[in-house]
Amino acid sequence: MQPDSLIFIFLNAFLINNFVLALFLGLCPFVGVSAKRDTAFNMSLATIFVMFVSSTSAYGINLILQYYDLEFLRLISFIAIIASAVQLVEMAMKKFTPALFRALGIYLPLITTNCAILGVALFQTFREYDFFQCVAFSLGAGVGFGLAIMLMAGLREKLELVNLPNVTQAAALSMILAGILSMTFMGFAGLGGGSV
């Protein structure tokens, strides 16, 4: 596979360098919303959408900033785009799926501070992807985030039924589980070879 082909970029963000398990991006929702499978699924759908919108608009904004030599404003404008994309998703959800809106609660506005989303926008700029590469990259990253959070939610639902020692309460066990998941994801490194 060519390193800049669309399929490779998608697979790279999806499995090989999974955003959560290999790059440590988006850990707050990964720990916070992974208690139940259906909320985790809805959360990942919302994240994929925000990621797609913000990544494509970040591509456009970056072109404008480069044209006017204003690269030092990049971070501020990216974060403003993400905040407005989240606002958009929030309004749409409130209108069309109020039950879902209540289920996600505080975590919906917190998508703004999901590092995975800003990470996508920053990485695509550093690697100078063109428009279609940006789309493949953001979709891969979003689906990868969804996969990781769904795997985690499945594991945690199983753990509910098990007797655990008291010291493993809160996030301690989730972190060790994430470590094991991350170890299995390292196996995908052979898929494309090389790191970023």
Added chain:
Amino acid sequence: MPEATRSETPMNLEIFTAGLWRENPVFVMMLGLCPTLAVTNSVINSLAMGAASIFVLVCSNALVSALRHFIPRQIRITTYIIIIATFVTMVDYIIQSISLDLYNALGAFIQLIVVNCLILGRADAYAAKNPITRTVLSALGMGLGFTFALVCLGGVRELLGAGSLLGFQIFSSNYQPWVVMLLPPGGFIVLGCWLLLFNWLKQRKTSRLIAAEEAIDHSRQIETT
């Protein structure tokens, strides 16, 4: 600095120390996990990340606190995040000018300080309601607590993964490095173990408190009877 804090009232000292241990951002509140795990593969990186975070945390929280009467409630999060982004851009250029090696080692994670939930969380929960001096003290404490947690993780990972600390070789040369500790899984597992340790300490403390209370109750009962 120690003299300045000593001359303050004890209440201010408590604000400062809360972030160090009792409300440690990483081990107790689970905030700002992404940079915690991503850059702690060596002590130097941990310290640099901690210093950058302290700068952003203290400056942005002080500014938020100074402007707290002028920021409308509806757009407060956006305002905070733009204030934070301004300081992060400054840190990004400062580190780039001091040491390019460090800049490359930390990579995009300097810019990702913007989305560190710790900073936004403190801005919203503390700085927006408190005067500047207390905010700065609390932010300093929180920042130092965050750095302490980063160094805890970085120390263990560097020691086990490379057999060294701060670049000095600790273990003898026939030590087989435990490379997985430097890779992503090691970060998760080391943090998990630290959290287990903290949970254990907390449980021991509460069980002792309960035992002490029961002992007092028991002695009172004996006195009354």
